[in-house]
Amino acid sequence: MGIGSGCLFCSPSFSGIRIKPLSSYIFPYFSFTFNPYQPHSLSFPKLMSQPLSLNSAPLQEAEADSSAAPPLFDYHHIDQKLLDNIVYDALVWSTLNCLLVGDKSVQRSATVPGVGLVHLPLCLLPGPFPETHWKQACELAPIFNELVDRVSLDGKFLQESLSRTKSADEFTSRLLDIHSKMLQINKKEDIRLAISRSDYMVDEKTKSLLQIEMNTISTSFALIGCLMTGLHKSLISQYGNILGLDSNRVPANNAVDQSADALAKGWSEYNNPRGAILVVVQVEERNMYEQHYISALLRDKYPFLLYDTHRIKSIRKTLAQVDKEGEILPDGTLSVDGHPISVVYFRAGYTPKDYPSESEWRARLLMEQSSAIKCPSISYHLVGTKKIQQELAKPGVLERFVENKDHVAKLRACFAGLWSLEDSDIVKKAIESPELFVMKPQREGGGNNIYGDDLRKTLLKLQEAGSQEDAAYILMQRIFPAPFPAIMVRDGNWSTGHVIAEAGIFGTYLRNKDKIIINNESGYMVRTKVSSSNEGGVLPGFGVVDTVYLT
């Protein structure tokens, strides 16, 4: 969930204005002068003198002091009443359509459905995104799907690439242990299923689409992405005339249906009508409704997929429960609480926090050893690590996995600069100019990246220590997307600010031995964050969900 980004306009003006009560609700037609979708000229204050030569895209350097940057629009010119009305409509739409999460201020909302609900923090209207880059990102999805699959089959590459990380990062080490065991017993995954999401930003200076990261486990926000598309299309259909917007410029989105479809087809491929889909969940989950929606789709949409008397049943278990209630039957079938499992759908297990004891690791190993389809397998999980992302960006590595030269070129074109901390030249440059880099730990979940002066200090500390601890991190080129003005709505209040967007394109993949059953681009989700914030996780409170308006 990490999101690397730059701050061109520091300290954007914020006004946390409470929306008016219901009684003022109305659909008026007021004049509206603000249009963030018109092209605007962004003059970068100063370019530094020594651009670095990178793998594919040259690293952009911008001065952190952006006080001289011209404002893109004047908040005072926006009709407040109109905005109040659009915000009100957005909040109503969110409730009617379940764009909801558990409110973190309500403890029970993470475990008890139906209580403590609040709308997702969201961007009121979509931000501009170049259509060519959007198409490029969509086209990359099946290519990345295939790449992940190919890399996952090279156990030696995974083990070797991650060998230094193993000694520095306990979590990666445990994952590698499971992977090793699978290699030792020569475990084959004939049926391989992935619901992945590749996240991108558009670097403003080079006008290039650059990959932030590849998520191969617990890929979330498929429903929320679809709902945001629905919300923005609905608002534009109501207010588009006033705003000068066309709802057709917001791309269609079928992410949640494609996610459910991939799980259903995987279930079908496993070919056990009694089999259930095991949703591996965290003990607390405020974003539970998206998971439930997928289970409801599986139950209600696919009853006739395989046998006309069976619906696809989901069961939800934590890793600890799987350890307690799970076993592998003599034929290799995973059984949990008496249910044979066809597909293990991980919505947990991607962060060390999900493994507080040995129990959870036993559960992970048990599932991996079984014949159940894993979404994802341990190999797919490892392919999604930042270290592998960095390894694949090295010259000549992609070619080992991808034969199609056009695909290699397309993949490489979206790789940002990525380095291991063994590269002393880069480390030196990062200490000198930390604002041009992001330091990323292997850990997932948002909020873990290191920026600016912290980055410099961390690098210096690692140099002094002289240990292998540096292998727990990679360095990445910091990407500077164009900020745009936006209205963010959180907890029923709206505020304005300059934001940057990160677009995530879902990919679904299913193959059975040599037969590729699914290899699709499968919808999208967009997160937008204040351009002065370094982290973009939506639930931790840094970012908001969004869509794109193709320009």
Place this chain on the structure above:
Amino acid sequence: MGIGSGCLFCSPSFSGIRIKPLSSYIFPYFSFTFNPYQPHSLSFPKLMSQPLSLNSAPLQEAEADSSAAPPLFDYHHIDQKLLDNIVYDALVWSTLNCLLVGDKSVQRSATVPGVGLVHLPLCLLPGPFPETHWKQACELAPIFNELVDRVSLDGKFLQESLSRTKSADEFTSRLLDIHSKMLQINKKEDIRLAISRSDYMVDEKTKSLLQIEMNTISTSFALIGCLMTGLHKSLISQYGNILGLDSNRVPANNAVDQSADALAKGWSEYNNPRGAILVVVQVEERNMYEQHYISALLRDKYPFLLYDTHRIKSIRKTLAQVDKEGEILPDGTLSVDGHPISVVYFRAGYTPKDYPSESEWRARLLMEQSSAIKCPSISYHLVGTKKIQQELAKPGVLERFVENKDHVAKLRACFAGLWSLEDSDIVKKAIESPELFVMKPQREGGGNNIYGDDLRKTLLKLQEAGSQEDAAYILMQRIFPAPFPAIMVRDGNWSTGHVIAEAGIFGTYLRNKDKIIINNESGYMVRTKVSSSNEGGVLPGFGVVDTVYLT
């Protein structure tokens, strides 16, 4: 919203059990021994010796002390894990499908959408209801629609019937003043539109369907009724095999579509493509999503009803806002905040609390004077008062309004005993046996009815005072429905108890002069309350929403 009822089983055992956290969620198939849908024999402990002779249905008398009543089922025999799972599924379904209201513990939830949301308090599974009585109630809907319309045209009848109430009840008096003014200017409502709901209970001893009240203004729970139907059908489709239930025994429900349809057709009949539907709302409304859903239907479902370039626009205003922003144009058109109004849809204005100052009364008068279609008109509102209900129950009165003798018989068959406090014999009996009566004030909204010893004391006080204050009340036969065991879910917790059900059948009616455009039975909503509670309003916390299982 008042609900007259009896307590056959006092102090039902309650267990406020927190449901288990998400991690225990699963769809198991456990054995389940409890089936409340099987016929059970209810032996009433004792019948009193002097049954009263009433208008149509004999009054039932039951002893309040029900400690000897046999338990209908043993809670200990229910599989707790199964119940936990069904409850969990119900809570998830409620969230995914917007069976939600603002949480009263969150102040902002009554004014700001999207915050402080919680599932409706609900009955986990439908309660038994005799199919013949259900059909009878449905058949009555168009007959009641027609009756309301006919009575509304007899201004003299309304004024005379309510003349004593006028001097005792300030609220009714103000409504009558507006009505008088309309009579004085000979205001005709050519287009008359109603969304009504007639509420019934089945009296266990006489096996008769008896009307509790007729709601002609601000008739709510059309969406919630439909959602409850969806919830119960969904749960039964999942668990019906274990529970021995068939989802087809829960009647279909189209209440919210029919409500929107009536408003849309009324709007069309008014024939102004620029006209809006004015939703008159309370300042605070936690049940706002139902109203918004209807507005969303109007906006999105009927864009081509009249002119293919116009969607039906809703605007929401409080009575005070209508006073401030409203005016009548020279051609009689109501204009509010610059919007011409085709239909005024009251979701407020039914209780004295909605009129804290003269401003609100001015607004009500202004709307009534305009040419806009009122849903309902002041006449329709008055027809729904309890005093008129009681007048209509008098011998010979129905015949003045209904020519069809079959219809008269059907209407009369559902009238409970209803008396004015001028009837000294009945007052004497009520003082002697208060448990057989409900004392109802003109006020609406639930929580106002008087029972038992309070009833006796109030009657004695009114006798001593010798004033006209007694005209603010009517006496009604207390109906004793058969209690049944149920599981109620509130704030994410479930509890068990014996409950009684009140079924509300919606009716929609639209006519333009002699042309009847709509006269339909239009879906339903059911409220269930603990049989020891006297009041049944859902939002005040006494009752829960439910459906019926036809037996």
